[in-house]
Amino acid sequence: MISTSARLLRLVSLLSSRPSWTCRELAGRMEVTERTVRRDIARLRELGYGVESEPGPWGGYRLGGGTRVPPLVLDDEEALAVAVALREAAFSGVLGSDQASLSALLKLRQGLPPRIADRLGELDGAFVHTHRQGERQIAPGMLLELATVCRRSERTRLSYRDREGTATVRDVDPYRLVRAGRRWYFVARDVTRDEWRTFRADRVTQVQPTGQVVELVDPPDPAILVSRGIAGGTYPLYVTVRLPLPLDQALRLVPPTVGTHRPDGPGHTVVEIGGPDADGLAGYLLRLGTPLRVLSPDDVREALLRRTRELFEDNENRPPSQGAAPCRRAVDGVQSDCGRLSPD
Structure with a gap:
């Protein structure tokens, strides 16, 4: 026979899974009598769970706000997962103010068994966080x-x-x-x-x-x-390029948060990328460091060619550094040979 504590945890899980349950539904799911369900509901209320009753012949129970935070039962992996999540929230600022996260993390770590605290300490030694200012954050309550x-x-x-x-x-x-x-x-x-x-x-x-x-x-x-x-946000200008890469490689080169992709025959992918202007898009395409063909629009193609010509003019009279290995790249039909750009 299932223990009372395990039955109470099962009841909390059911109440959390949907807005409302009738007493008969809960009894059927838990394979107990309706009298046992009513007794367990009373016990949950004593523990601080805000279980509300809905009147009427089709009424039942729903999980509302409690009078205090009820006790939680976590296994080793769950406790470690919660501690890691609180640490990430505290140090990354993803939930806005870090004070609540740090306070909760401190309380949890004080109660962790040594075997879990040691594992968390190993993770702490491997994590490195950077902080970025000026980003709007979501309130923890809203996320919940x-x-x-x-x-x-x-x-x-x-x-x-x-x-x-x-x-x-x-x-x-x-x-x-x-x-x-x-x-x-x-x-x-x-x-x-x-x-x-x-x-x-x-x-x-x-x-x-x-x-x-x-x-x-x-x-x-x-x-x-x-x-x-994210990739389809509103931009003043979009460029469509054809990459001589299969879809999986194209996605690694141009992330899906930057462009939208579609296969174009074996070994090629067409990508659409948004940007502020033609010159900015041309600069991004050059930084990809891979052969590509601009399908549209013409002003981005012209900006790309203008940039490559400027590179050619800046480097045509400068010999390559001693010992440099020969290399060649192509950008939309323009070849580069060890710092010297020339039409293909």
């Missing part, structure tokens, strides 16, 4: 709210402010949270438009769960959707 509605598949009324500062309210079906770089993105289906969207989590101003559980049909790959959204 978004994660909760994703886990519960609960239709949500989302208040959002776009890059122009325009505020909108829309109903969405949450799916996943994706971290790209130092930002979090919220992937959800826009109910009104019936399309999958990505939202910058730090621009979400309010989350209002509706209590309606939804079943998502054929959801997209959230990481790919976010990558395409």
